[in-house]
């Protein structure tokens with residue numbers, strides 16, 4: 001499970017430090033004590049473990065990182081989408097909402113970094129109380145806190161604005177990184193990530209499929225036409241996640257129980273300006289017409305020219 | 312969209328009475344959805360091959376432990392999740408939607424091994440075994456049934472005799488789920504020191520004189536290990552005995568726990584078969600129409616969803632009673648009896664709806680149908696549950 005992989009990072013670090021100290025110790029040990037009994041040496045070793053953990057926790061505080069993850073919810077892919085009578089939204093009847101899959105990749109990546117470096121993951125959502133259950137899922141997966149922003153947002157720019165305000169207030173500035181999906185699978189705007197980066201004046205790397213980091217800089221892998229691109233950025237940054245970045249964990253039973261007591265703060269943030277864009281109406285794509293069977297090649301050419309107008 | 316252009320609402324998930332809308336709590340749904348996701352991801356893609364080869368997917372054991380599937384209702388201080396009984400039931404439902412063998416593994420570890428240690432064990436036994444069993448550092452099995460002692464466990468021949476500070480166990484158990492892969496066995500035996508009172512012992516499977524050969528060539532529960540346990544002068548310290556229960560009510564109260572989970576599990580197997588049949592019926596064209604267009608097929612599908620809905624409500628009410636401490640073992644018998652019977656009926660009907668495809672491994676129905684034949688027999692046969700409820704409502708026992 002990804003959980004295990006995350007823990008691995010921490011363990012590895014632990015052992016590296018442990019190891020180097022042992023070498024130093026081994027030296028001093030030989031020169032200072034000459035021959036000692038096994039008991040004495042293990043006693044000395046116990047003292048060293050304390051030394052090690054002090055230096056480790058110092059090391060760790062340097063690297064403790066606080067991450068923000070923006071989490072949207074979208075209709076389940078098996079939902080039958082009907083356009084509401086006013087053509088401005090969808091009919092909510094029978095539609096269940098799940099965490100936007102790309103946001104789930106973002107959350108998983110933040111959780112992995114938290115497990116590696118120590119720190120916190122806070123989740124930010126813009127929406128109504130129907131988000132609570134999906135936020136609980138994020139908390140069950142391992143996020144520490146959540147903020148639900150109940151502002152009447154009209155477009156992506158509003159969303160980026162309230163998110164940035166809430167994130168700034170929560171962290172007292174810019175967090176170590178902000179993770180979100182490359183887009184939501186409902187409207188597919190792909191705008192909030194870049195807008196958010198602009199508001200924090202930090203780099204934005206979008207459509208990311210891989211991340212490697214030592215906690216100071218990160219190497220981010222992007223899919224590009226016919227290849228891949230590796231970008232190095234310093235923290236803090238905004239990352240928008242693409243499928244392939246990781247496999248989000250399934251919340252475990254203890255996580256689900258622990259999520260019950262984790263805080264979800266709700267707030268409303270006023271939106272200062274009029275929306276920058278307005279949704280006019282939604283339409284379903286036209287029904288597919290039945291295929292036509294033609295008698296001859298010449299008729300096909302004729303139809304392709306006259307009717308389909310493709311040649 | 313159907314073949315003839317009529318549009319029909321798809322019913323993908325088997326929640327006809329909207330139990331998701333207020334009957335199950337958010338936490339219960341979170342547990343269910345988590346297990347569902349895991350089963351879809353990890354069990355369904357591999358289970359057919361294991362069933363074909365008659366192997367248990369041991370690669371899943373650690374993950375199941377990490378996710379907290381073992382002893383999920385037991386308290387946190389033993390490394391468990393402390394779920395309520397509905398959440399636990401939904402977990403069993405989802406596991407059995409994958410395969411009865413995977414659910415059986417979890418049932419045995421939780422209800423038949425961890426539960427008796429929790430309910431009847433000493434503080435030392437609990438502190439030592441429960442966290443290890445929760446993490447699957449130890450795997451357990453439950454030995455009650457014997458070659459000559461099935462529905463009538465009181466006739467068991469396995470004996471314990473005291474020898475100084477030890478007990479010496481002799482006997483043979485049969486049909487023991489997980490026996491060959493287990494590290495410890497809960498063995499039920501008659502204690503000659505107490506005039507043949509049935510007692511439970513925690514026996515390490517590597518003890519001298521203990522062996523657990525696998526029973527091969529099953530046509531049912533193929534992705535589950537079933538074994539014999541042979542005990543020949545197996546010596547265990549007297550501390551291996553479960554101190555706080557005497558008599559058949561020890562094993563029987565474990566069975567009540569396991570049967571409770573099985574009542575939910577049946578719903579899961581039934582849902583898998585129903586969804587498979589519904590999907591197939593809407594896609595399979597004969598006589599120029601999807602077969603779902605024919606009344607005889609609709610009648611089968613309607614039977615399925617009706618019985619699933621009733622079974623869900625039965626299991627749910629039973630869970631609430633259990634959480635309130637008011638559940639009786641007879642109520643558990645009624646639910647196990649009903650839910651497994653309808654699950655088996657649904658599996659057979661689904662097999663018919665799928666026609667020849669119904670026997671193929673690409674579809675889960677034949678595997679479920681075969682599995683459910685065991686589930687109908689183990690943990691109290693259908694007939695024995697009839698007699699339990701019969702005795703309860705008439706006041707007259709008809710076992711012998």
Ligand SMILES: Cc1cc2nc3c(=O)[nH]c(=O)nc-3n(C[C@H](O)[C@H](O)[C@H](O)COP(=O)(O)OP(=O)(O)OC[C@H]3O[C@@H](n4cnc5c(N)ncnc54)[C@H](O)[C@@H]3O)c2cc1C
Nearest residue numbers: 453454455456461462486487488532685689690692694710
């Ligand atoms: C795959 C599998 C896994 C199992 N795992 C375990 C396990 O982990 N641990 C364990 O201890 N056991 C296990 N069992 C054993 C199971 O619990 C027994 O098979 C069951 O209790 C029935 O016993 P029996 O098979 O000896 O049938 P019998 O008791 O011989 O019954 C044969 C038939 O007679 C009927 N019958 C019996 N008595 C009466 C009566 N008074 N009135 C009317 N009808 C009656 C029964 O209903 C049945 O139809 C497992 C069985 C299977 C198949």
